[in-house]
Amino acid sequence: MDDPFFLLEARIAIVGLGLIGGSLAKALKGRCAALYGVDADSHTVSQAASLGVVDMADVDPAVVLPLANIVILAAPVSVNLDYLGSLAKYHPGPAIVLDMGSTKIQITRAMQALPPHFDPIGGHPMCGKEKSGLENAEARLFRGATFAFTPLARTSSRALSFCKQLARVIDAKALWLDAETHDRWTAATSHFPYLIANTLAASTPPEAAPLVGPGFRSTTRLAVSSTRMMRDILATNRENVLESLSGFKRRLGEVEAMITSGDFDALERLLAEGAERQKALTI
Numbered sequence: 323m324d325d326p327f328f329l330l331e332a333r334i335a336i337v338g339l340g341l342i343g344g345s346l347a348k349a350l351k352g353r354c355a356a357l358y359g360v361d362a363d364s365h366t367v368s369q370a371a372s373l374g375v376v377d378m379a380d381v382d383p384a385v386v387l388p389l390a391n392i393v394i395l396a397a398p399v400s401v402n403l404d405y406l407g408s409l410a411k412y413h414p415g416p417a418i419v420l421d422m423g424s425t426k427i428q429i430t431r432a433m434q435a436l437p438p439h440f441d442p443i444g445g446h447p448m449c450g451k452e453k454s455g456l457e458n459a460e461a462r463l464f465r466g467a468t469f470a471f472t473p474l475a476r477t478s479s480r481a482l483s484f485c486k487q488l489a490r491v492i493d494a495k496a497l498w499l500d501a502e503t504h505d506r507w508t509a510a511t512s513h514f515p516y517l518i519a520n521t522l523a524a525s526t527p528p529e530a531a532p533l534v535g536p537g538f539r540s541t542t543r544l545a546v547s548s549t550r551m552m553r554d555i556l557a558t559n560r561e562n563v564l565e566s567l568s569g570f571k572r573r574l575g576e577v578e579a580m581i582t583s584g585d586f587d588a589l590e591r592l593l594a595e596g597a598e599r600q601k602a603l604t605i
Contacts, residue, residue, distance in 0.1 A: 326480070326483070327480045327481075327483040327484050327487070328487075329353060329354055329484065329487040329488065329491060330353070330354060330355065331354075331355050332354040332355055332356075332391060332392050332484070333354070333355050333356040333358070333389060333390045333391050333392065334350060334354050334356070334357050334358065334390055334392040334393075334394060335358040335359070335360060335386050335387050335389065335390035335392065335393050335394070336357070336358070336359050336360070336376070336394045336396055337359075337360045337361075337383065337387075337393065337394065337395045337396060337397055337401075337402075337405060338360070338361060338395065338396035338397030338398075338401065338402075339359045339360075339361040339366050339367070339370050339375065339376070339379065339396075339456050339459075340361075340366070340396070340397075340454055340455055340456060340459075341450060341451060341453070341454045341455060341456070341458050341459055341463075342396050342422055342447065342450065342459075342463075343359070343361075343394070343396030343397070343422070343459075344370070344375060344455075344456040344459030345459040345460055345461065345463035345464065346394065346396060346422070346464070346492070347359060347370070347375045347376050347459070348375060348459055348460065348461035349461040349462075349463070349464060349491070349492040350488075350491070350492070351374075351375070351376075351461075353491050354392075356377050356389070356390075357376045357377050358376055358377060358378050358379065358386045358387075358389055358390055359375065359376035359378070359379035359380075359386070360379065360380060360381070360382075360383045360386045360387065361379065361381065362381060362401075363381075364381055366455075366456050367379045367380060367381055369456055369457070370456060373456075375456070375459075383405070383412045384411075384412050387409075387412040387413045388412065388413055388414060390413075390417060391416070391417050391418070392417060392418050392420070392484065393409070393413065393417050393418070393419045393420070394419075394420050394421070394422065395419070395420070395421035395422065395423070396421075396422045397423075398423070398548075398550055398551050398554045399423040399424060399425055399428070399429065399551075399554035399555060399557075399558050400554045400557075400558075402421045402423045402429060403428060403429065403432055406419075406421075406429070406432040406433060406435075406436065407432065409436065409440065410436070410437050410440075413440075414439070415437065415439030415440055416439045416440070416441065417439070417440055417441070418440075418441045418442075418443070418480070418481045418484055419433065419436065419440050419441065419442040419443070420442075420443055420444075420445050420481075420484075420485065420488075421433075421444055421445060422445050422446060422447060423444075423446065423554075424446055424508065424512065424513070424551070424554075424555045424559075425504075425505050425508070425513075425554075425555055425558040425559045426444045426446065426470075426472045426501035426504045426505055427501045427502060427505050427558070427559075428558045429444050429501070429558075430442075430444045430472055430474055430501040433474055434474055434476070441476075441477065441478050441480065441481045442474055442476070442477065442481070443471060443472070443473050443474065443477045443481045443482070443485060444471065444472035444473075444474070444501060444504075445469065445470065445471050445472070445485065446469070446470045446472075446504065446508070447463075447464055447467055447468075447469045447470075447494060448467050448468040448469070448470065448508075448512070449463050449464055449467035449494075450463070450547075451463075452543050452544065452546045452547055453546075454547075454548045454551070461492075464492040464493060464494040465492070465493040465494070466493065466494075466495070467494050467495070468494065468495050468497050469485075469488075469489045469492075469494035469495065469496055469497065470497045470498075470499060470504055471485050471489075471496060471497065471498050471499075472498075472499060472500060472501040472504055473498065505559050505562050506562050506565075508559070508562075509559050509562030509563045509565065509566045510562075510566045511603075513552075513555050513556060513559055513562075513563050513566075514563055514566035514567060514570070515544060516544045516545075516547055516552055516555075517556075517563070517567070518570070519541065519542045519543065519544035519545040520542075520544070520545040522541060522542055522545070523542040523545040524545075526538075526542075576592060577589065577592065580592065
């Protein structure tokens with residue numbers, strides 16, 4: 323039987339102190355035995371230390387990770403994958419390993435290959451801002467948000483208990499699902515919408531700026547998301563994003579055909595379908 327897990331006794335190292343990792347650190351401060359940070363950017367490390375976001379931070383994972391019995395990967399997906407490939411070099415174990423990347427299939431495959439002294443589980447909090455960086459981090463970021471967890475066959479009940487306690491203390495709603503379902507759903511609800519927002523912004527003529535209002539701003543808000551982060555997401559969820567793109571193009575083709583033919587009664591019915599779907603999805 324697995325030993326019981328108590329968050330108050332945990333020594334947690336967060337790799338990546340940007341918006342998500344920094345917000346998690348702020349939300350966990352005082353809720354665990356010790357809180358450490360790792361970030362490749364020395365300014366971010368200094369900022370985290372000066373603000374008291376973590377108890378200790380360093381650019382060198384070899385200095386920090388051995389101190390922790392929980393390792394949380396909160397960097398871009400490609401960086402998390404690199405860490406999973408070299409984690410045994412930095413940490414002798416045992417340790418629970420949770421990642422917070424936006425795609426899960428490649429992450430959980432890499433986790434499956436970790437040495438047996440690691441206890442891995444995938445995770446993804448469905449929250450964020452269009453502005454990144456530790457300076458935009460806030461402890462309230464996760465409140466009311468869904469936190470998806472994608473356990474592996476090897477994930478222990480102790481790791482599951484940690485995730486349940488983590489979601490509870492940051493006021494998030496835990497959702498348990500497999501990595502394939504997660505990536506298919508987030509392609510439709512998060513990754514592809516970024517492409518729509520970005521493409522809409524890029525195709526809008528600059529001279530139209532005086533007539534930009536709240537509708538345009540809310541519709542294109544995702545366009546300014548970190549391109550580094552989104553590149554990783556799109557590269558590791560390519561097939562699902564392409565499927566979403568294909569469905570969108572079919573629907574947009576119907577809209578174009580109705581406008582071209584002047585069949586505005588049919589167009590209104592199609593638009594009503596879209597409105598009803600939006601209501602169903604956002605209840």
